[in-house]
Amino acid sequence: METDPVNLEEHFFPRGVRQKYGLGEFAAGPFMPSNLFATHLAEWPTQVDSRSAWSGGTIVREDQFAIQLTKGHKKELIEALTTFQERNYDLLDINKDNFHLPTLGKVLQKVSERVYDGEGFVLLRGFNPEEFTEEENIIIASGVSAYVGGKFGRQSPTGSMITHLTTLKGIKTRAGYYSNQSQTFHNDYVCDIVSIYCLSPPASGGQVRLASASKTYQDIVETRPDIIPVLAASNWVHQTARQNPLYIRRPLLYQTDEKRPFFCFSRSALLEEFRTHRLEGLGLPPLTRTQREALEIVEMTADKNSIEIDLQSGDLLFINNLAVLHGRREFQDNEITKRHMLRLWVHNPERAWQLPNSLKVLWDCIYMDLPDTPGWFIVDPTDPNPMVLQEVTSDNGGCGSEGSSK
Template sequence: MHIACICIVRLGLREDTGIDAREHNYDLLDINKENFHLPTLGNILERVSEQVYDGEGFVLLRGLNPREFTEEENIIVASGVSVYVGGKFGRQSPTGSMITHLTTLKGIETQAGYYSKQFQTFHNDHACDVISLYCLSPPASGGQVRLASASKTYQDIVETRPDIIPILADSNWIHQTARQKPLYIRRPLLYQTDDGKPFFCFSRAALLEEFRTHRLEGLGLPPLTRTQREALDIVETVADKNSLEIGLQSGDLIFINNLAVLHGRREFEDNEIAKRHMLRLWVHNPERAWKLPNSIKVLRDCLYMDLPDIPGWFIFDPMDPDPTVLQEVTSDNGSCGTLGSSK
């Protein structure tokens, strides 16, 4: 798959789409196609799901107007539309938060991670299926989403630097995890699905020793080798060469196949008028999901399985984020005792 163009689905007026978040009278964890009924848009979203899983790997919905809804209603809209693409939501932190507000927060603007304004290299959001990203408001400048086909990146590396492939597929990469045990795991960056599709699963910030947290001090973990650093740089360079960029507008809702497409982000600036604020969900469609090798399937299933001791919950106030996420913005944050989200 090579991303050659932006697949945009333009929506009509709210009355035409059938979206009405005001009639919400159920727990968001229970939202589904039956209680968030979209008689017209639902059929379109079924095709969107097919395109995301088996086509280009991403689709952009354009035409929603966040100003028509309250803060809570926008979360309902994002969840209700996303449930048609994938019926299950994944936990994005060790405490079970199901949604992340991607916005700058006072006091951590200079840190790496999704709460900062810094440039983000190509990465995956851990082992989630599909990323749902709803733009409530774009930044004043910059912040373009960068997308690159994983298969095209792989093919180009095979053609130009085949010696790098075994390094990426080696299981000796150290990925730091979140606060709970284990503190780190060793696994590859490059995998294949059961039917032979290549894909990546990594976050650069969870690999580089300069981003390692104090929790890993004294464990004697080795730094990345020169060859490993070169491999990371090659993935970034090749992905960038084949990438496209999208400047999200207010009301845009983009779905990205997390394994088929590497994604990153340009640095950005806010001002008093324009402040970047996105809502992120991790969605999963069991019927369309890729057949993964067991080592990654376990990590994906971990995000979406029901865990009585870690019930899911939704953050409605972006200024009151999950504290565990704040502490580990550069880690593979755990959500079921082993791992969880990436940068």
């Protein structure tokens, strides 16, 4: 079968990460140090006792996870936005000190607690994106998210700190966040918190689907315990979007030092068809029959225990990327209404789960300070600038890429 030329000019691992872990430069093949992502043999818990181990049947009311903003909160937001703009702060430096929310900030501290140590997700409702410009909405989403976690992660190889989840015409990509396709349950790469700000919902469909990772794990332990070692094995081939190397091998299932099980995977990065390219014929090992069965079991189990949320304009949803698997229903836009979300990857060093060593190298690709990879924000995803379009279509870790929705 004829395939497109493989472009491996861009490394999947930034230079600073390669230097820290002694990875050096990669040849054109899929070479990776064999023990880099190997997980230690561990005794897996038979019971998960945690607030994050919920089922859809126990979350039946919106007020169990949603917080309505007050008029006072909205006034504080406008004042914080005005001050931030007047003092010409750099968006990359936004924090609780230069985006001051004296009352709402206390609420957001509790949101952070619930997202990290509670059910794993919280919805803020009551923003009005129509009152602000595109850039102002990004400042608001970033400023509020800074209270949940003070550090933002890069979402592309060149340092984009934000992804616009919307349908884009004229760009040759089938990545899930730029199409109206449904998304199976997955994680967004190796980030702590996924922050999603709804600028505009679709005309129909597009519900966000959430499922507890702990509950999914617990049910698999009870019904198919033989699948646990399959998910935890270090032989899963994750594609890297024709970057160098072409793929890495690592598990799908992990646990923290406190024996909290969690998943870290995306079906799209595991299956043969990935993004805009067919990677068959490039030497990537296929999944085994047992691995495909394991993927289906995770999907069916998560679906059984899931809930759905219809995001409204102005909703800001925080999801613990390790505690909660997420997906999305197919949606339809029309001439009046078009789906547009803003996504940030947030990290709170004081509350973050302790990752196993086998994931730290991937975490560093997102959050490590890398002087040669400056961060920046895409304000307008339809910008005709070719570099912007290239950036938009080469996302390093969102839905459908290595490790990861919307």
